[in-house]
Amino acid sequence: SRLQGWVCGSYCIAMHQLRVLTGLAKACPAGLLQVPRSQLAAAQVQFQRRARPYPLARVLSQPEPDRQGEHRQDSESVDPSASASSSGPPEPGKQRPSRHVAVHVDQDTVVDLATLPVRHIVRQVNLHFINLWVPLAWSWGEFKDGVQLAYRAVHDILGKGDLEGLQGLVTESLLEQLREEGSLHCPTKEGWAEPPELRIVRPLGIFTAFAGEGPAGSGSVVVRVVPLVHLVEEYRYLGEADPVTLRRLQKWAFEWQVAEGGATSGWRGCGLGRGWE
Numbered sequence: 001s002r003l004q005g006w007v008c009g010s011y012c013i014a015m016h017q018l019r020v021l022t023g024l025a026k027a028c029p030a031g032l033l034q035v036p037r038s039q040l041a042a043a044q045v046q047f048q049r050r051a052r053p054y055p056l057a058r059v060l061s062q063p064e065p066d067r068q069g070e071h072r073q074d075s076e077s078v079d080p081s082a083s084a085s086s087s088g089p090p091e092p093g094k095q096r097p098s099r100h101v102a103v104h105v106d107q108d109t110v111v112d113l114a115t116l117p118v119r120h121i122v123r124q125v126n127l128h129f130i131n132l133w134v135p136l137a138w139s140w141g142e143f144k145d146g147v148q149l150a151y152r153a154v155h156d157i158l159g160k161g162d163l164e165g166l167q168g169l170v171t172e173s174l175l176e177q178l179r180e181e182g183s184l185h186c187p188t189k190e191g192w193a194e195p196p197e198l199r200i201v202r203p204l205g206i207f208t209a210f211a212g213e214g215p216a217g218s219g220s221v222v223v224r225v226v227p228l229v230h231l232v233e234e235y236r237y238l239g240e241a242d243p244v245t246l247r248r249l250q251k252w253a254f255e256w257q258v259a260e261g262g263a264t265s266g267w268r269g270c271g272l273g274r275g276w277e
Contacts, residue, residue, distance in 0.1 A: 104248035120205035159195035200232035219260035
């Protein structure tokens with residue numbers, strides 16, 4: 001009873017903090033994310049078309065030269081003169097590559113980031129209690145590693161236009177939904193010079209998680225976990241020499257199904273989140 005009281009109390013406190021943080025996040029100006037206003041406005045216009053698996057990241061501004069030996073870690077503009085002095089002259093006969101950076105930031109992004117610490121703690125507690133009743137063997141570290149592999153595999157398959165390659169990686173219901181919608185975009189249709197490259201996959205925490213009954217009459221139990229993941233993607237288009245780097249947050253859903261007899265399905269994708277459905 002003491003343990004139950006502690007858990008209930010912790011949960012109430014966490015949910016209260018969640019409501020407070022949500023209110024603060026909604027009132028938080030976009031400038032607190034340290035994203036230039038001009039680039040933020042352009043990114044918001046660019047990403048209105050959310051019904052496509054790979055939103056077309058087109059040129060938003062004049063290209064900025066990359067500094068040699070250093071990856072850009074933010075979307076701030078770089079002083080060309082300072083960059084030239086620090087990196088030295090380019091090699092004879094070669095031009096320093098340019099890169100366009102697009103950042104997807106909206107009100108949902110601010111709220112998701114602000115509430116994630118509390119959400120992660122609460123969901124971790126939930127999953128550990130679920131683990132007492134379901135053979136889940138829950139470990140955030142192992143799940144996080146699996147999420148990175150899943151994102152890279154699915155991203156690569158969709159980028160090549162191979163829908164059937166998703167067999168075994170996603171649930172049958174999601175695969176059937178993708179077939180019916182015909183939302184897969186192949187390189188030729190998108191005008192890509194090559195399939196998009198997923199440069200960085202960084203799971204930030206558990207956005208939501210819950211357990212419930214499986215399909216009617218199956219007697220199974222389904223555990224679903226939705227992590228918040230930071231992605232950095234690179235797109236190259238036909239006729240455009242400069243690549244486009246896209247930074248955004250994504251929330252794919254993963255489920256673990258336990259049959260009535262105790263057999264488990266392993267983790268599979270059951271939802272590709274905003275911008276993929």
